[in-house]
Amino acid sequence: MSQAPxxxxxxxxxxxxxxxxxxxxxxxxxxxxxxxxxxxxGAGKSTLVKIIAGLYHRDSGEFLxxxxxxxxxxxxxxxxxxxxxxxxxxxxxxDLSVTENVFMGRQPVNRxxxxxxxxxxxxxxxxxxxxxxxxxPDRPTRGLSIADxxxxxxxxxxxxxxxVLIMDEPTAALSGVEVERxxxxxxxxxxxxxxxxxxxxxxxxxxxxxDTVTVMRDGNYVSxxxxxxxNEHQLVTQMVGREVTSLFPKLDTEVGETxxxxxxxxxxxxxxxxxxxxxxxxIVGLSGLVGAGRxxxxxxxxxxxxxxxxxxxxxxxxxxxxxxxxxxxxxxGFVPEDRRQxxxxxxxxxxxxxxxxIRGSLVKRGVITHKAENAAAxxxxxxxxxxxxxxxxxxxxxxxGNQQKVVLAKWLASNPKLLIIDEPxxxxxxxxxxxxxxxxxxxxxxxxxxxxxxxxxxxxxGMADRVYVMHEGRITAELSRDEATPESVMYAATHSSVPxxxxxxxxxxxxxxxxxx
Amino acid sequence: MEKQNFxxxxxxxxxxxxxxxxxxxxxxxxMVQPTFFFSSDGWRALLLDPAIYVVLAIGEAVVIITxxxxxxxxxxxGLCAWAVGTAYLNWHDMPxxxxxxxxxxxxxxxxxxxxxxxxxxxxxxxVITLGTMYIFRGIDILWAGSARINPKDFGDDFKxxxxxxxxxxxxxxxxxKMGSLxxxxxxxVIVLVIAAWYMRNIRTGRxxxxxxxxxxxxxxxxLPYRKLSFLAFVICGATAGxxxxxxxxxxxxxxxxxxxxxxxxxxxxxxIGGVAIVGGSGTILGAAVGALLLTTIxxxxxxxxxxxxxxxxVVGALIIGAIVLDRVLASRNERRLVAERMAS
Numbered sequence: 001m002s003q004a005p006x007x008x009x010x011x012x013x014x015x016x017x018x019x020x021x022x023x024x025x026x027x028x029x030x031x032x033x034x035x036x037x038x039x040x041x042g043a044g045k046s047t048l049v050k051i052i053a054g055l056y057h058r059d060s061g062e063f064l065x066x067x068x069x070x071x072x073x074x075x076x077x078x079x080x081x082x083x084x085x086x087x088x089x090x091x092x093x094x095d096l097s098v099t100e101n102v103f104m105g106r107q108p109v110n111r112x113x114x115x116x117x118x119x120x121x122x123x124x125x126x127x128x129x130x131x132x133x134x135x136x137p138d139r140p141t142r143g144l145s146i147a148d149x150x151x152x153x154x155x156x157x158x159x160x161x162x163x164v165l166i167m168d169e170p171t172a173a174l175s176g177v178e179v180e181r182x183x184x185x186x187x188x189x190x191x192x193x194x195x196x197x198x199x200x201x202x203x204x205x206x207x208x209x210x211d212t213v214t215v216m217r218d219g220n221y222v223s224x225x226x227x228x229x230x231n232e233h234q235l236v237t238q239m240v241g242r243e244v245t246s247l248f249p250k251l252d253t254e255v256g257e258t259x260x261x262x263x264x265x266x267x268x269x270x271x272x273x274x275x276x277x278x279x280x281x282x283i284v285g286l287s288g289l290v291g292a293g294r295x296x297x298x299x300x301x302x303x304x305x306x307x308x309x310x311x312x313x314x315x316x317x318x319x320x321x322x323x324x325x326x327x328x329x330x331x332x333g334f335v336p337e338d339r340r341q342x343x344x345x346x347x348x349x350x351x352x353x354x355x356x357x358i359r360g361s362l363v364k365r366g367v368i369t370h371k372a373e374n375a376a377a378x379x380x381x382x383x384x385x386x387x388x389x390x391x392x393x394x395x396x397x398x399x400x401g402n403q404q405k406v407v408l409a410k411w412l413a414s415n416p417k418l419l420i421i422d423e424p425x426x427x428x429x430x431x432x433x434x435x436x437x438x439x440x441x442x443x444x445x446x447x448x449x450x451x452x453x454x455x456x457x458x459x460x461x462g463m464a465d466r467v468y469v470m471h472e473g474r475i476t477a478e479l480s481r482d483e484a485t486p487e488s489v490m491y492a493a494t495h496s497s498v499p500x501x502x503x504x505x506x507x508x509x510x511x512x513x514x515x516x517x
Numbered sequence: 518m519e520k521q522n523f524x525x526x527x528x529x530x531x532x533x534x535x536x537x538x539x540x541x542x543x544x545x546x547x548m549v550q551p552t553f554f555f556s557s558d559g560w561r562a563l564l565l566d567p568a569i570y571v572v573l574a575i576g577e578a579v580v581i582i583t584x585x586x587x588x589x590x591x592x593x594x595g596l597c598a599w600a601v602g603t604a605y606l607n608w609h610d611m612p613x614x615x616x617x618x619x620x621x622x623x624x625x626x627x628x629x630x631x632x633x634x635x636x637x638x639x640x641x642x643x644v645i646t647l648g649t650m651y652i653f654r655g656i657d658i659l660w661a662g663s664a665r666i667n668p669k670d671f672g673d674d675f676k677x678x679x680x681x682x683x684x685x686x687x688x689x690x691x692x693x694k695m696g697s698l699x700x701x702x703x704x705x706v707i708v709l710v711i712a713a714w715y716m717r718n719i720r721t722g723r724x725x726x727x728x729x730x731x732x733x734x735x736x737x738x739x740l741p742y743r744k745l746s747f748l749a750f751v752i753c754g755a756t757a758g759x760x761x762x763x764x765x766x767x768x769x770x771x772x773x774x775x776x777x778x779x780x781x782x783x784x785x786x787x788x789i790g791g792v793a794i795v796g797g798s799g800t801i802l803g804a805a806v807g808a809l810l811l812t813t814i815x816x817x818x819x820x821x822x823x824x825x826x827x828x829x830x831v832v833g834a835l836i837i838g839a840i841v842l843d844r845v846l847a848s849r850n851e852r853r854l855v856a857e858r859m860a861s
Contacts, residue, residue, distance in 0.1 A: 087737055092734060095798040104738065105724060113720070114719070140854070143855045144854075
């Protein structure tokens with residue numbers, strides 16, 4: 001690597017309001033190299049990528065491209081400079097053909113600015129041949145697999161003659177064969193002297209494809225080393241970089257009677273043979289990779305999603321399927337993953353949001369008065385220390401952490417026996433995070449049963465008394481607090497059967513800690 | 518095999534199937550009343566009546582393709598017609614070309630207002646144009662009051678343009694004369710050819726499809742989303758202004774309610790012609806053929822003996838049918854595409 005770097009970021013930061021998405025990001029990409037960027041969820045990888053792409057504008061720091069300072073204000077500018085990005089979300093136009101997708105906005109034209117369709121098509125045929133895929137250039141991109149969509153993105157990058165190609169978790173949704181095909185193409189591009197950046201949470205992929213690796217943590221640059229000089233263990237330590245348990249204070253509790261029992265729950269193509277139980281006073285973690293079916297199981301238990309067979313029992317009584325109202329009446333509270341979409345009515349006042357689940361009990365002579373509502377809301381807003389000027393303020397005015405507290409308050413007000421929390425602290429700043437944890441711990445101590453789905457491994461390890469791990473729709477491990485380690489959870493999350501033989505390379509995957517959205 | 522495929526494909530094209538419905542309608546109606554087609558006036562009406570709607574539907578289609586909608590085209594059209602009429606009150610012999618330039622320019626300006634409001638307020642086009650629909654109409658009423666611009670107020674060249682035939686009847690069989698080409702029809706065809714060519718062959722035309730197909734992707738892709746959406750509204754305003762000028766030339770009588778309700782016809786025509794209301798697909802030709810069918814249905818139904826009470830219901834059923842057909846075709850197409858992928 002005696003050459004000059006194609007792209008350099010030094011000490012770049014990005015804030016959204018009070019939330020720091022990236023505190024200090026640095027990376028150098030060299031021609032003819034594939035550079036891995038790894039880190040936990042919230043480490044700032046995607047933010048870094050979006051700054052390079054021109055989608056976000058950095059607040060501070062240096063950004064050099066081919067040795068010169070640059071200041072991209074739009075994705076069009078970065079693209080024009082020669083940077084191609086393959087995002088986690090597809091950026092294709094489903095109604096348009098493969099050919100048009102490759103050339104949108106820069107189609108070859110002949111006289112009168114008329115698009116030269118045949119030239120365009122011929123080049124795409126050539127590109128597809130070169131990439132070794134048999135994609136029909138004339139078909140619309142609607143219905144294409146993620147793998148094929150990525151191939152089109154790569155074809156775009158090649159036809160653009162991009163000097164830098166960034167792939168943000170391209171393999172998350174690919175099968176083994178498709179991953180191989182992608183890697184072959186990536187190596188080909190590397191050998192042509194392009195600089196590639198590869199974000200992944202799969203260590204075996206990082207080690208087989210990349211030559212350099214940069215680790216990020218909590219929005220900060222940690223280290224850059226050559227792949228041959230490091231190993232998984234070292235990288236994991238750098239990624240996590242803290243004493244996991246100390247951050248998440250789970251109080252010891254008396255485990256009481258069984259609150260939730262799930263037997264043989266099935267939903268074809270989504271999950272299968274789910275057996276689990278949660279006892280009073282217990283926090284049970286449900287862990288696994290993205291798409292393992294965790295949220296789906298939770299939604300099925302609460303009655304939002306259907307299941308074909310199996311049974312859900314609360315305190316020994318069976319719950320009807322597909323009936324959230326019955327689940328609520330029986331004493332289940334459900335804090336969904338996406339609080340903006342599913343947990344809160346953002347336009348409504350905080351008080352109304354808090355009292356949402358207990359509306360019925362506030363009715364007096366057929367009406368709910370503003371006063372009764374605020375009085376009831378006040379109790380929980382106070383309990384959970386929701387930081388707001390007024391309970392009449394709209395929920396959307398609150399910070400992410402406070403919004404989450406409002407969702408919690410809403411369910412706690414209904415005094416549930418079982419609380420299901422999907423991603424309790426996603427997108428919440430560190431301070432509020434530990435508050436939410438403290439509150440959950442307190443609730444368990446008071447005898448509530450809590451089922452917690454979390455993609456953040458430290459959270460699962462720190463908070464859960466017991467952990468179920470899912471892989472491809474099945475529970476592959478049930479681990480006690482002592483048995484649950486990063487290695488054991490990640491092993492179960494990536495393998496269809498347990499246990500882990502010591503010799504087997506452990507695929508520590510960051511998906512555990514990452515879903516991307 | 519290949520040949521059969523070609524015909525099957527041709528019939529599956531929405532434009533072609535609408536055209537077939539149109540031809541069938543004309544045949545059936547002509548069987549009931551031969552002069553519907555076989556007469557100088559019948560032939561002329563068949564070609565001339567849709568002209569204004571075609572132009573209006575073309576602009577509307579451009580906006581719908583970008584995943585928006587313009588509800589103000591009827592008001593824009595009325596306001597522009599009034600503006601052209603007022604110009605003639607002041608300059609009786611204004612050349613028709615200038616009248617068109619005025620109508621199109623003023624329409625483009627009103628489209629500019631729509632586009633700017635949508636871009637600045639970042640509110641869906643439907644809401645903004647619902648507002649401007651009333652505002653433009655309000656300005657029209659304020660300006661026109663209860664006045665009326667009459668045929669005598671317009672220059673002769675302009676009035677003639679609205680009713681003249683570029684080619685006279687050239688098919689003469691016994692008493693029946695037909696085959697003329699009205700000037701306004703030719704104007705509509707020219708607009709159609711230019712717009713269709715633009716949307717098919719020019720980069721920004723394709724980009725309009727792209728932003729309607731996947732707005733978020735367009736942003737990540739670096740397409741100038743707001744500029745393009747703005748452009749669509751300006752195009753739509755310009756065609757509405759043109760339609761207003763054509764209206765003035767054709768009827769030479771303008772009051773403040775001119776163009777009332779035309780926006781629904783324009784949207785209906787585009788939708789019937791296969792322009793998906795969710796954006797990203799459909800063709801300009803489809804919208805034009807949709808307008809042709811819609812206008813002809815309105816003319817044919819009374820002849821076919823359908824009580825006038827039912828005519829609107831038929832049009833409504835046609836629109837709903839078209840949308841349901843679109844949904845069915847889209848989901849079938851999606852399944853087929855996925856199946857193809859699985860098979861390969």
